[in-house]
Amino acid sequence: MSSVIFTEHPTHDGHVVAEIKLNAERSLNALTLEMIEEIQPRLDAWQDDDRIVAILLDSAGEKAFCAGGDVVNLYKAIIGEGDPDFPQAFFDNEYRLDYRLHTYPKPVICWGNGIVMGGGMGLLSASSHQVVTETSRLAMPEVTIGLYPDVGASWFLNRLPGGTGRFLAITGAQVNALDAVHLGLADRLIASGKRDEMIEQLTQAQWGEGDRTDAHGVVNRVLRELERESNSVFAELEAPVQRFSPVIRELMDHDTIEQAVAAILAVQSDDKWFIKAQKTLQHGSPVSVKLIDEQLNRARYMSLKEVFQSELELSVQCCRHREFPEGVRALLVDKDGKPAWSFASLDAVTDEFIDSLLAPPWAENPLADLA
DSSP states (O other), rough: OOOOOEEEEOOTSOOEEEEEEEOOOOTHHHHHHHHHHHHHHHOOOOOOOTTTTEEEEEESSEEEEEOOBOOHHHHHHHTTOTTTTHHHHHHHHHHHHHHHHHTSSSSSSEEEEEETTTTHHHHHHHHSSSEEEEEOOEEEEGGGGGGGTTTTTTHGGGGGGHHHHHHHHHOOOOHHHHHHHHHOOOOOOGGGHHHHHHHHHHHHHHHGGGGGGHHHHHHHHHHHHHHHTTTGGGTTTOHHHHHHHHHHHHHHOOHHHHHHHHHHHHHOOOHHHHHHHHHHHHHHHHHHHHHHHHHHHTTTTHHHHHHHHHHHHHHHHHHSSSHHHHHHHHIIIOOSSSSOSSSSSGSOOOOHHHHHSSOOOOOTTTTTOOO
């Protein structure tokens, strides 16, 4: 069974809406190198195919759009049980796919239903039309595995207001649909039961011909109406990020990341969302926290191309150090929940160690050819 299903939905006026469905429900549609290598050539072909007016990116099952990248195979490669070249190949291809979607000329609708984490966030953020539903749970929880938010997160987290991006990165806190749209991490709130209706309306729409085709406008009109019809579904949904935004702004307004972390952990709260964020931060990798802070600082004024180049350098370096594989081991392989982090505390992590991880591992970046 293929890990990606490609379907062409003919429109009534002779065009096609192409669908890319991640098809690995058992692994919560975690993004694999095989998936990426299947998707890339389809995007290339569809860009030059005048029949294709829009692309839908979704997944099998209702639980998750995409819960992350293929970190277990990364772990195996790092510890010597797989191809030692796999980590660089995986990140290189994943970031190329993300960048391709960011710059794709045709509408790409991402149906971000259920869990959208890590690699899934990369796909969602790169799509031109970002749909979330009442079941959506967005997060970048890499702090729990000794990594950092990649897949372009150095770009999109830096653009969130009031220190929210840095807070979400170091706490791995989940963001629901209302908060996602409020923050700009998504742009449409549509009920989860309307996916098939969306496809039907896209195939019934008037797409026009040649230069008269306004594909982005057609997609906007369809999604706008479905969003209006979905209003009642989101009426009772809470928005914890919005509720805590003044607190988050104050907590992140410190001179050092150590001070900000201490302030977050000192808060006395009975709110489940905030307590979970505190616990994740407290048990996360001290290296990750320092790395997240420094990477966001360095990437603040980078172009999108430069962001992916810098993330490739950092991700490959993380695969050469024990922190990342140890985090994966504890959370996903042995599942003992007891990672032996390289440093006992945030204060113990040296600037020299962080600088070594951020140093380019090659003379020329493999993503130097991104257009």
